Amino acid sequence: MSEKKIKNSLVEGPITPEKIAKSIAHHQVKTNIGAHDIFLGQVRADEIEGKQVVGIDYSAYAEMANKVFDEIREEAFSKFDLTCGHIYHSTGIVKTGELCLFVFTSSKHRQMTFDATRFITEAIKERVPVFGKELFEDGKHVWKVNK
Amino acid sequence: MSEKKIKNSLVEGPITPEKIAKSIAHHQVKTNIGAHDIFLGQVRADEIEGKQVVGIDYSAYAEMANKVFDEIREEAFSKFDLTCGHIYHSTGIVKTGELCLFVFTSSKHRQMTFDATRFITEAIKERVPVFGKELFEDGKHVWKVNK
Amino acid sequence: MTLTIKYFGMTAEGSGKTEESVHSNYSSIAELKKDIINKHPKLEKINFKIAANQTIVNEDYLLSGDEEIALLPPFAGG
Amino acid sequence: MTLTIKYFGMTAEGSGKTEESVHSNYSSIAELKKDIINKHPKLEKINFKIAANQTIVNEDYLLSGDEEIALLPPFAGG
Numbered sequence A, B: 001m002s003e004k005k006i007k008n009s010l011v012e013g014p015i016t017p018e019k020i021a022k023s024i025a026h027h028q029v030k031t032n033i034g035a036h037d038i039f040l041g042q043v044r045a046d047e048i049e050g051k052q053v054v055g056i057d058y059s060a061y062a063e064m065a066n067k068v069f070d071e072i073r074e075e076a077f078s079k080f081d082l083t084c085g086h087i088y089h090s091t092g093i094v095k096t097g098e099l100c101l102f103v104f105t106s107s108k109h110r111q112m113t114f115d116a117t118r119f120i121t122e123a124i125k126e127r128v129p130v131f132g133k134e135l136f137e138d139g140k141h142v143w144k145v146n147k
Numbered sequence C, D: 001m002t003l004t005i006k007y008f009g010m011t012a013e014g015s016g017k018t019e020e021s022v023h024s025n026y027s028s029i030a031e032l033k034k035d036i037i038n039k040h041p042k043l044e045k046i047n048f049k050i051a052a053n054q055t056i057v058n059e060d061y062l063l064s065g066d067e068e069i070a071l072l073p074p075f076a077g078g
Helices: A017-029 A062-079 A110-127 B017-029 B062-079 B110-127 C009-015 C029-039 C041-045 D009-015 D029-039 D041-045
Strands: A010-012 A035-042 A051-060 A082-095 A099-107 A130-136 A141-144 B010-012 B035-042 B051-060 B082-095 B099-107 B130-136 B141-144 C002-007 C019-023 C049-052 C055-057 C068-072 D002-007 D019-023 D049-052 D055-057 D068-072
Touching: A010 A062, A017 A035, A017 A082, A017 A099, A017 B017, A017 B035, A035 A110, A035 B017, A035 B110, A062 A082, A062 A110, A082 A110, A082 A130, A099 A110, A110 B035, A110 B110, A130 C009, A141 C009, B010 B062, B017 B035, B017 B082, B017 B099, B035 B110, B062 B082, B062 B110, B082 B110, B082 B130, B099 B110, B130 D009, B141 D009, C002 C009, C009 C041, C009 C068, C019 C029, C029 C041, C029 C049, C029 C068, D002 D009, D009 D041, D009 D068, D019 D029, D029 D041, D029 D049, D029 D068
Parallel strands: A010 A082, B010 B082, C002 C068, D002 D068
Antiparallel strands: A035 A099, A035 B035, A051 A082, A051 A130, A082 A099, A130 A141, B035 B099, B051 B082, B051 B130, B082 B099, B130 B141, C002 C019, C049 C055, C049 C068, D002 D019, D049 D055, D049 D068
16 A cells, blocks of 8 residues: 655644745745635634634544545645645634634636635535534533534 | 725735735734635746746826725625725736735635635726736836736 | 544543544444444434544445544534 | 826837826817827727726717826736
8 A cells, every 4th residue: 555645734723824924925936826815714703602702622633634635635736727735724722813724725827726725615614524612711612513 | 076085005016925914913803704815916927929027017097096996895895795805906016926916805704705805806807907017037028918 | 353433522522532442343333333322322412424544434334454433523624 | 178198008108108288179089099199109009998087988988178088008907
């Protein structure tokens, strides 16, 4: 059985704006890129049964999650004419207002990046074993379920 | 005639990754946001008749451009359930690999931001009076035309 | 066979465990699932999928050796 | 009437100007356009739209006073 090196797409804690800036800057040497599309997931202060969410504690089945992130990235490359494609998802606590998901695709032209970022984001929500405990100020929690 | 304050969406020179990071960070206090979608236009080193583009010198009919940027933003807000919407476009020289367009929309849920960022980007390409002189190393140029 | 059972989110909460080893000769996932629920009755009310060696499988999937089984509650990524 | 004519990109290059004032009584954009092309023959081969007071108008748009007219070559934003 051939062993394929699986990229680690999981990041401990929130994804910072600085990480995003750094990632964008890294793409400036690729002068065949004409368009980037970036999706960011941010933790909302939803009200659930009268109580406000203060953060989400994410856990993941890491080995499988990284395998599925890789599959999704490969599917995106086979469907769309991409130059680059990156995915990062948080584990651990991400407070409201902070970022938990960063999907970044680049291509020569815009249509491909729009389609690819959307495809990857939908596939992540549906297929990646990441779990979220929505935390309240009083220490209680509920489990988040993607629709 | 009522005077409406028109936002200036034109930026002198390239849009920096730091500006993007700062803009993202500013949205972390808005805890009703769940999703952001960012489109970035980057100047490509296209080859035209055997010569490589080294940059684009953008000019704009500034008053009209800002008026149209504003109209497009308002149309996006009326079409999609957005929390925020921002547009920045460069004027002056933007070298290959550097960023010339930054479209940033935010919403409670992802579908609206995907649709809005795409709508805004298409509308900009079609309707905003921005002109681009593609520069070659030998000092010659051609005029860029959006398809 | 020795199966490693992994629990996540709601299923970890319901079983009070994140991982355990099970030594027995189950033929299918359905059989294993029944046994797990008997041991951890709180899991009965929880909606979960099962992965064998990091791939989601049906209840009629046949267990063939030392596999890694994961009980996956609804996903919440993004 | 006094019209301010603005040129951009290819039309600025073709006319050698970025702005000029025109004093005359044109009725329509078509009439003004003909005059501008007579003055700057290089513009004949350039594909451009015309804006009056920052709004794109047709050639049959009627000029009614001191307006700002812009000759807009194809857009290249993004």
